[in-house]
Amino acid sequence: MRSLIADEVMHPGVGPLEEAQRLYVGQAHLGARLRASGSRAGESVAPHQARLVLFDVGMGAGSNAAAAFGESARAPDGAARLELVSFERDLGALRLALTEPAAFGLQGACGEAARALLESGRHESIRTLWRLELGDAAEALARQPHAADIVFWDPFSPRINPGLWTVSAFSLLRQVAGPRCTLFTYSASTAVRLALLLAGWTVGIGDAIGDKATTTAAAMHGDDLARPLDATWLRRLARADVPLPADAPADAVQRVAALPQFAFTPRGPGGTSPAPGSR
Numbered sequence: 304m305r306s307l308i309a310d311e312v313m314h315p316g317v318g319p320l321e322e323a324q325r326l327y328v329g330q331a332h333l334g335a336r337l338r339a340s341g342s343r344a345g346e347s348v349a350p351h352q353a354r355l356v357l358f359d360v361g362m363g364a365g366s367n368a369a370a371a372f373g374e375s376a377r378a379p380d381g382a383a384r385l386e387l388v389s390f391e392r393d394l395g396a397l398r399l400a401l402t403e404p405a406a407f408g409l410q411g412a413c414g415e416a417a418r419a420l421l422e423s424g425r426h427e428s429i430r431t432l433w434r435l436e437l438g439d440a441a442e443a444l445a446r447q448p449h450a451a452d453i454v455f456w457d458p459f460s461p462r463i464n465p466g467l468w469t470v471s472a473f474s475l476l477r478q479v480a481g482p483r484c485t486l487f488t489y490s491a492s493t494a495v496r497l498a499l500l501l502a503g504w505t506v507g508i509g510d511a512i513g514d515k516a517t518t519t520a521a522a523m524h525g526d527d528l529a530r531p532l533d534a535t536w537l538r539r540l541a542r543a544d545v546p547l548p549a550d551a552p553a554d555a556v557q558r559v560a561a562l563p564q565f566a567f568t569p570r571g572p573g574g575t576s577p578a579p580g581s582r
Contacts, residue, residue: 340383361458473502
């Protein structure tokens with residue numbers, strides 16, 4: 304897909320449905336986390352009161368949100384209820400996607416939910432509360448009532464949307480993230496990974512998708528990453544031409560080199576990020 308306004312190709316090498324399922328919902332182990340969060344709540348809360356919060360930053364045509372909505376709808380009794388918060392400043396892509404709903408995973412109940420989102424900014428079902436935050440994502444992140452358990456970070460690239468790929472943006476996100484929050488994004492750039500590290504996230508290698516040999520995963524807790532960046536990646540930062548985030552401090556490379564992540568590399572079971580609470 305190509306955005307004619309932004310002149311940017313999205314989902315290179317794959318369609319939006321495959322990327323949503325593999326890169327975001329699959330790597331986040333969303334189904335397992337819904338079940339685990341519900342079981343941890345046990346009998347201390349009413350049915351569906353246990354909550355798992357997902358921030359969908361850069362909703363676009365809605366495929367990532369639709370995949371999450373579908374995963375929640377299929378969750379068994381006793382699983383946590385999904386609170387899906389989509390951040391977007393332009394709803395044109397979602398409106399367009401609803402004219403070809405099958406191509407974007409917006410059929411049936413999910414399509415009805417997406418239309419309600421356009422009309423009123425929210426849709427509520429037994430399994431899922433889907434809310435829209437329309438406008439500046441940074442401002443909206445700061446006012447969220449509940450901390451994020453999972454983040455899908457999928458805005459336009461730094462070339463088009465530079466403000467959401469900075470140390471400042473990821474620092475703000477960390478302030479509204481839960482203690483076992485995990486983040487997934489299509490970018491594998493050194494500057495983006497540096498920005499996450501400087502903001503206090505533990506950062507790792509995400510799965511390949513389409514034309515991308517790697518993507519990026521990040522977490523509040525290092526044990527929730529299967530493939531954390533290690534000393535091999537760190538050595539690349541010694542190059543004089545390494546790209547830095549726009550708001551990186553002058554000693555960014557030295558700060559990153561001193562992070563605990565590079566003194567001790569926690570190991571997951573391999574392949575993809577393990578689901579917190581599933582061990």
